[in-house]
Amino acid sequence: MGRVYWAPVKSLWYLAHVSIAIVAGYLTFSLSSFLVFIGSTAITLCLGHSLGMHRRLIHNAYECPLWLEYIFVHLGILVGMAGPLGMMHQHDLRDWAQRQTDCHPYLRHGQGFWKDGWWQLHCDLVLEQPPEFRAEPRVAGDRVLIFMERTWMWQQFPWAVLLFWLGGLPWVVWGISARIAVSVTGHWLVGYFAHNRGERDWHVEGAAVQGFNIPAAAYLTMGESWHNNHHAYPGSALLGLHENQPDPGWWVLTRLHDLGLVWSIRLPENLPQRSELKALPGAEGKETSHRTFRGGVGRPDA
Structure with missing residues (x-):
């Protein structure tokens, strides 16, 4: 049980x-x-939200130098949804709740x-008996991430100044506000459909x-729209598991691996088996990506 309430800062x-x-x-x-x-x-969306916030900070699906993680997380903050913590x-919270x-x-x-749009874009939820979450020590005690959390809205300002200097007001409007509006709205839209309708290869009992x-949203979301795959293997750095599932975020990640900037990339074969995960009829017959299961980049010692 819980109460949904209007969150003025988030909404405004x-x-x-x-x-x-829209206007400017x-x-x-x-x-x-x-x-x-x-x-x-x-x-x-690619380096920040997908690779930085989601695949690295939240799921630890690969390793990289700390300076690169800071850059990626900063770019993720610029998407405009929240700070890293x-x-x-x-x-x-969503992952925990959806598994219950x-x-x-x-x-x-x-x-x-429409009601879900109002809730997600303008409101917050207070549960009567919320679970307790604690960020891992390396994150909870990181002064850079804490600073980013406290100032996440202001992280847009230096870029707004740079864009104004380079291209005037039009670049600020389109490089800051239009980008945030489209990214935040798009994140909600994909989240709504990815939890209500679409294709499934896996079922979590x-x-x-x-x-x-x-x-249809694979390229626009940098691969994040393969959400059934993600529910099946949340710790995998690869989201488009099959040959016909484009995953731009994965393509960038493998190039970074080739440059020596990323290592210990986790894939489904590297994750513990889940007894509750079942393949749906037809899923086992699909051709899996050769990049996924035939060694190389996904090995923990790669």
């Missing part, structure tokens, strides 16, 4: 950037500002489309919520 942050994106975006549109929007969105807490036999509608995207794969 989102509404401010959406309003700026229309008035300041240019080819260069649109290219800034495309480039900055791709970089922050806030992202970890919200993700861990029952799950609050807020944490499983269990309401109708006893879990209140099953993830769904959304093939």
